[in-house]
Amino acid sequence: MEKIKSKKKKIRKMEKIVSNILVVSDHELKPYIEMLDYAPENITHKSLGRLLGFFEIKDENEDSAYIVNFLASVAKKEYFINTKRGPIESFEAALNKINLALAEIAKHGNVNWLGKLDSALCAIEENNLHFSVSGNGKVLLMRNGNLTEISQGLAEKDSTGPDYLNPMKTFVNVSSGRLEDKDKIIITTDDIFQIFSLNELKRGALQFSQEKFIQFIKTALINELDIAGTIIIDIRRKIIEAKESVSFAQKMVAEENEKELNVFSSKIFEEKNNKKNASGKINDTSKSVEKENNHENKIEYTDEKTKHIYLKEDPIEIPVKKEIIEPLKEFLREKFLDFSYWLKNDFRRLALQTTKKMVFNYEKYSQILKKIILRTISQWKEKKESNPISHQNYFPEKNTSAVKIKTFFSLFRKIKSNVRITIPNFGKIKLIIRKMTYSQRIYSLLILLIIIILPLFFRNNPQTLPDTPREIETNVLSFALSEEKNIQPIDLTKKIFFSEKSHLLTVESDGRLFFVFDDKIIEFTPENNQESASFNLPEFGSKAEIATFMPDLHLILILTEQKKVISFNTISRKFQQTNFTAPEGAQIADMETYLTYLYLLDSANDQVYIYPRAEGGFSEKESRLKETFDIQLSDNMTIDGNIYISSEEKILSFFQGKKTGFNLEQSKTPIKNNLIFTSQMNNFIYSVDKENGRLIKFTKKGEIAKQYYSEKIKLTENFTVNNADTKAYISIPDGIYQLDI
Numbered sequence: 001m002e003k004i005k006s007k008k009k010k011i012r013k014m015e016k017i018v019s020n021i022l023v024v025s026d027h028e029l030k031p032y033i034e035m036l037d038y039a040p041e042n043i044t045h046k047s048l049g050r051l052l053g054f055f056e057i058k059d060e061n062e063d064s065a066y067i068v069n070f071l072a073s074v075a076k077k078e079y080f081i082n083t084k085r086g087p088i089e090s091f092e093a094a095l096n097k098i099n100l101a102l103a104e105i106a107k108h109g110n111v112n113w114l115g116k117l118d119s120a121l122c123a124i125e126e127n128n129l130h131f132s133v134s135g136n137g138k139v140l141l142m143r144n145g146n147l148t149e150i151s152q153g154l155a156e157k158d159s160t161g162p163d164y165l166n167p168m169k170t171f172v173n174v175s176s177g178r179l180e181d182k183d184k185i186i187i188t189t190d191d192i193f194q195i196f197s198l199n200e201l202k203r204g205a206l207q208f209s210q211e212k213f214i215q216f217i218k219t220a221l222i223n224e225l226d227i228a229g230t231i232i233i234d235i236r237r238k239i240i241e242a243k244e245s246v247s248f249a250q251k252m253v254a255e256e257n258e259k260e261l262n263v264f265s266s267k268i269f270e271e272k273n274n275k276k277n278a279s280g281k282i283n284d285t286s287k288s289v290e291k292e293n294n295h296e297n298k299i300e301y302t303d304e305k306t307k308h309i310y311l312k313e314d315p316i317e318i319p320v321k322k323e324i325i326e327p328l329k330e331f332l333r334e335k336f337l338d339f340s341y342w343l344k345n346d347f348r349r350l351a352l353q354t355t356k357k358m359v360f361n362y363e364k365y366s367q368i369l370k371k372i373i374l375r376t377i378s379q380w381k382e383k384k385e386s387n388p389i390s391h392q393n394y395f396p397e398k399n400t401s402a403v404k405i406k407t408f409f410s411l412f413r414k415i416k417s418n419v420r421i422t423i424p425n426f427g428k429i430k431l432i433i434r435k436m437t438y439s440q441r442i443y444s445l446l447i448l449l450i451i452i453i454l455p456l457f458f459r460n461n462p463q464t465l466p467d468t469p470r471e472i473e474t475n476v477l478s479f480a481l482s483e484e485k486n487i488q489p490i491d492l493t494k495k496i497f498f499s500e501k502s503h504l505l506t507v508e509s510d511g512r513l514f515f516v517f518d519d520k521i522i523e524f525t526p527e528n529n530q531e532s533a534s535f536n537l538p539e540f541g542s543k544a545e546i547a548t549f550m551p552d553l554h555l556i557l558i559l560t561e562q563k564k565v566i567s568f569n570t571i572s573r574k575f576q577q578t579n580f581t582a583p584e585g586a587q588i589a590d591m592e593t594y595l596t597y598l599y600l601l602d603s604a605n606d607q608v609y610i611y612p613r614a615e616g617g618f619s620e621k622e623s624r625l626k627e628t629f630d631i632q633l634s635d636n637m638t639i640d641g642n643i644y645i646s647s648e649e650k651i652l653s654f655f656q657g658k659k660t661g662f663n664l665e666q667s668k669t670p671i672k673n674n675l676i677f678t679s680q681m682n683n684f685i686y687s688v689d690k691e692n693g694r695l696i697k698f699t700k701k702g703e704i705a706k707q708y709y710s711e712k713i714k715l716t717e718n719f720t721v722n723n724a725d726t727k728a729y730i731s732i733p734d735g736i737y738q739l740d741i
Contacts (some may be wrong), residue, residue, distance in 0.1 A: 014127050014235060014237060015237070016124055016233055017210065017233070018048070018050075019232045020229075020231055021214070021221060021229070023227060023228040023229070023657055025220075025225075025705045029226060029227045031066045031069070032057045033056045033057075034055045035053075035054050036052055036053045036072050036076070038050065038052075040080070047086075048079065048083070048125060049124050050125070051076065051094075051121070052121070052124065052125070053076065054137075054189075055072060056068065056118045056119065057117055058116045061113075061708055063110045063572055064113045065463050067571060067649075070554060073510070074098055074552070075121065075553075078098075079093070079123070087128070088176065092174060092716070094121075098171060099168045101552075101553060102168075103597045104569075105167070105569070105571065105572060108572050108576050109574060110571075114163055116167045117134055118134065118136045118189045118190075119170075120133045120138065120187045121171070122185075122187060127178055127179045128177070128178055131150075131151060131174070131175055131177075133155045134156075134170045134171055136189050137188075137189060137201070138188050139185065139187055140186040140188070141186075142184035142186070142202070145204070145206060147201055147205065156172070180235065182236070183493070184234055186230065187231040187232075187233070188230040191228055192230065194224065195221070195225070196220070203419040210234050213232070214232055217247050229488055244498060254455075262335055328363070425649050425728070439690040481669055481692060483668055484669060485667070486706050488706065488708055490709065490739065491710070492710040492713065494738045494739070496526070497515060497519070499736070500733065501517045501518065501738065502717075503718065504513060504516045504518065504718065505548065505549065505730040506544065506731065506736060507570070508722050508729075510554075512524065512570075513525075514533070514537075515558060516544065517544070519544070520536045521534070521537075522534050533573070535568065537566070537575070538566065543561045544558045545588075546559040548592050548593050550596065551593075552597075553569075553613075555568065557598065559588065563588075564577065564580065565577075565580040573620075578617030579614065579616045580598075583605075586602040586605060587604035589601045589603040589637075593639070594640075594641065597610050597611065597613065598610070598611040599611075599639060600621070603631055603634055603635060606628060606630060607625055608624040608625050608637070609622065609623060609624065609647075610624045619718050626658055627657075627658065627659060631645055631652070634652075636673075636676050637676075638677050638678050638679070638685075639680075640679055642654065643655075644662075646674070649670050649673065650663075650664065651685070662702055662704045664698060665702055665703050672689045672691045673688075673689070674687075674689065674716075675690075675718065675719060677719060677720055677721055683699075683700070684697050684698060685697075685702075686698070686719070686728070688730075689716050690713065691714070693713045695708040695728065708739065715732040716730055717731045726740065727741065728741050
């Protein structure tokens with residue numbers, strides 16, 4: 001008996017129901033709050049669980065905008081970057097990286113946010129919770145009918161304390177605990193206590209259901225606060241019972257019972273009785289004797305005339321008002337409130353933005369249209385002066401035009417009369433449809449659909465149609481390249497920015513593009529293809545020679561002609577001179593970054609130097625290559641953890657200063673690796689072969705995944721690829737082009 005019971009043991013599993021509530025009454029406040037809810041993106045991240053929380057800065061200064069977005073991306077990237085670490089190690093590493101990022105922002109003079117950052121971060125994995133808070137961030141736990149603040153004492157609250165304004169002490173303490181069934185976790189700021197007390201929150205959580213409590217909190221925050229963020233997590237045990245074995249005899253009994261129920265279906269007899277009563281063929285049903293069977297909840301009666309026994313089921317009363325009408329009213333009321341809020345706030349703001357944009361575009365395009373009209377008039381005048389028309393030939397030309405106009409109108413009259421005959425009378429068609437039965441209408445509709453759809457199956461496939469002559473001319477491949485692996489001719493025509501200046505680098509950061517030139521940096525918005533801002537290099541820096549991007553700190557690093565390094569923060573949009581000592585006698589061919597380290601390629605001494613990050617800039621250099629290699633002809637380097645250096649037809653790979661066995665797949669046409677690119681976020685290595693006009697996409701194992709050919713690629717000055725490996729930004733002398741890959 002004991003063995004049988006163990007087989008029926010219940011299997012229990014934790015379930016986390018997460019509800020995010022974000023309230024922003026004004027669109028201008030959106031850059032000051034950010035919610036986090038990051039789940040594992042693939043199976044390797046599953047052990048790390050889920051990262052949740054929020055960042056809010058209570059300072060509406062322009063310099064403090066979008067810092068929260070930056071912190072959210074830093075937290076996500078660091079938490080999921082190393083799957084070999086455990087959840088608690090990854091959580092602590094993410095908090096430490098956030099502290100470093102805040103310290104870097106403060107070094108650039110952006111300090112208005114200090115003491116005004118409220119945040120709470122949580123990591124949930126399996127049945128464990130790890131959390132930390134800063135400022136007025138709160139983590140509340142509802143368990144066994146009691147609501148308590150479990151984050152109390154984790155954040156520095158004393159404004160006179162030594163660590164209150166220290167960015168490196170933003171997140172200091174981490175607490176952990178185990179989750180239980182029916183737990184409710186509330187992650188919020190103390191702003192919620194402007195509306196509710198702790199007891200009121202407790203009563204609401206006990207009184208309302210899960211969905212009603214979330215709606216209750218959301219409605220209160222919308223009505224009372226301008227900006228707020230709250231996350232509610234409900235913990236439930238999901239019970240899955242083990243399947244029990246059913247004997248053959250039990251199956252047979254169940255089938256017999258089912259058959260009996262089907263035989264005595266009440267609907268059949270009710271229909272017959274109704275027909276008899278309607279025709280008046282039988283007497284009043286009061287003559288029949290009713291018998292009630294309480295065990296089966298059925299009514300049994302015997303027809304005295306036929307002596308047949310009938311079973312009649314009890315009518316099931318549906319509580320319509322309780323189950324249907326009340327929830328429907330509540331749903332409509334909620335949607336009406338949401339619509340009113342949208343009409344009051346979002347619609348008004350959207351209309352204002354649209355009006356401003358229309359005015360801006362009108363002024364812009366009116367100037368362009370004016371220039372086109374003036375240029376057209378001037379060209380017409382020049383043509384008229386160069387080709388004068390004699391007075392004698394003018395009048396016959398005029399007569400010819402008049403004849404053509406008359407001919408056109410006569411032809412139009414004929415076409416108009418023919419149209420009346422050809423087009424059917426829709427009034428008659430309407431009368432014919434009304435006379436049709438329902439089935440005739442359905443069949444007619446099916447016939448019309450067949451007539452319309454059937455030819456589509458026999459149409460020419462657009463993919464099989466030959467290219468236009470112009471496309472064939474621009475995409476023609478040489479005989480050698482036509483036999484290359486996975487090669488695709490492309491038209492590099494999507495120019496996103498026009499410039500004739502020397503372009504050094506394209507950076508993609510937080511949905512914006514930054515174009516680095518020798519004398520300025522231009523911020524570009526891809527959504528509307530417009531330049532949003534321009535930043536001239538400061539006076540303490542001469543013209544730029546080389547530029548690179550440090551994504552972990554959102555810094556564009558620029559090496560000037562004077563061998564100094566200046567940085568530009570893409571969050572604060574400010575320049576700063578950094579502490580940097582250039583190596584003596586070096587010929588710096590390229591500059592790259594990895595994490596917070598700066599790398600320099602010295603082609604004169606066949607060496608790569610690494611500069612660790614330090615206070616105010618970088619510390620002293622260290623030689624990275626432990627072996628001697630001839631890289632004098634190399635002028636391009638890229639890093640993803642490994643260091644890749646282009647060397648004619650090869651790409652040399654180094655790990656921890658030693659050469660690896662990395663080799664590229666051989667191509668029928670030798671590949672000249674003039675420019676190479678990859679990063680720790682990219683899954684591929686890219687190379688530009690300027691001699692043959694192609695962009696080659698290699699896997700990290702060196703295999704050719706794809707090749708793109710265009711004549712314009714031969715003019716490439718530099719290029720980058722976004723982290724998702726979907727877009728390449730190629731710079732040539734006449735501008736910057738975007739290639740979808």
